[in-house]
Amino acid sequence: MSRVIVEPELPFEPPANEFHAITARAVQKVYWTASGPVEAVAEANFEIDSGDFVAVLGPSGCGKSTLMLMVAGLEPTTSGVITLDGQPVTGPQTTAGMMFQDPTLLPWRSVLDNVLFPVSMCRPIMPDDRKRAEHLLHMVDLWQFRDKRPRELSGGMRQRVALARALINDPSILLMDEPFSALDAITRDEMGLALASIWDSTHKTAIFITHSIREAIFLSDRVLVMGRRPSTIIEDIRVPFPRPRKPSVEADPAFNELYLYLKASIVHKPVVQ
């Protein structure tokens, strides 16, 4: 089995080089709450190559979401540096497309207008934007639903609208925070397949946060595992399966071996201090 375990990078490595789409150097996040400081991310170091689909696995409360928000520039880091395409992140990154656990669609807008939402919020909508939105709706297989309101769609369809919306500005990176965790198991598998096939045609650099080990292996080129307390990246594993991924990959014994390995790495937390 070709599993490569990469050692975490040292915090004082030379600064980011342009070959990495995303880098994190000694990233720490501390929230100040009424009951004192809470360390959401103790120290995160990683590099993500352009076009890599990286899943981040970890128990709840391990700071995965915080890490993603920092990559998106929506939360400042307490210390450490994150770069996108070599540029340090200092504010919201409009080059990132985002998906959350909830589709967060505007109920008063049609599916098409929801896909155009990010455009409409910062500039007038051009015919090209419309064309792109229509293309994306074909891609997520919602073309015939373009004039519907979100309430008329199923949960999986709404999340597909959110995926199309995340792609509307043709972002260089795609950040997804447990996008399928509110869906039922069957829809979730369908969405995984849909995302895999869309990724095969776009090859966007992606960070995909999930609780599901199977989902992580199925979708990604690389899996990062975050531990809890201290919340750091405790495992960094390449996923060896060829693309395009097919559901049959789950029948591969290597899949199961990787699954069990990751499961063990999440359950057996490293010794604290």
Place this chain on the structure above:
Amino acid sequence: MTDTREPPTPPARRPLVLQLAALLYSRAVVLPLVTAAAVIAAWEAVVRIRHIPDVLLPAPSAVAMRLAETLPFLLQHAVPTTLETIAGFAISAVLGIGLAVLVSASRFAREALYPNIVFFQLIPKIALAPLFIVWLGIGSSSRVTFSVFISFFPVVVATLTGLVSVDRELLRLCRAVGAKGWKIYTQVRFPAAVPHIFSGLKIAITFAMIGVIVGEFITAQAGLGYMILFAASQAEMALIFASIVLLCVIGLALYALVVVAEAFALKRYGA
């Protein structure tokens, strides 16, 4: 992901007229009407059987007759009351929504204003009515101002609730795409607040009318509030009730207008 399903048929929506017709025959409408009719019939029966004099309690039939006789006259008095109520309500709506936007948009404004707005509401407002007469005279302006004074608060609270009820992740998304603050208001916060705003406006329209009537009680040469006081001074009980009936009809009609506006707004902005 081959989704070849047809679009799910949305819950069948009949035309508004048919919906209204169905509503009229539904139990939810018939039952309260029957209850009200029974109470009025009992009132009529008690007045007739016990021979209660008109100066104490007129029978509903006597009120109806008095209303029919004096309707043109009462309608004249209804005009200023209605107009002042609409003016008070309109100003409340604009002021209330404006204040809510200000308070939600600016932390400074919130800290400086909001506790004071809330504190203001704790004052027994009716007790302040004479002050408005002193300050603004006996014309319409004092009654409209007083009406605004007692009806704007529900609009502020409801609008504020709506403006802050917006999904955090949606706001996060707005920041992520680099949206400007005012865009977030016009495209996200305000549309999301529409259902809340209307719940505030429905309270405001009833409060606005109360404000005008109280103002008319204190000083007025016209209006239904004035008529009620005048009729009381003449021991014209039937006329008082006739005025009250007309007030109820006007109040109901104004409320209905807000409800209709709400129905249209929710069709556009409702979830």
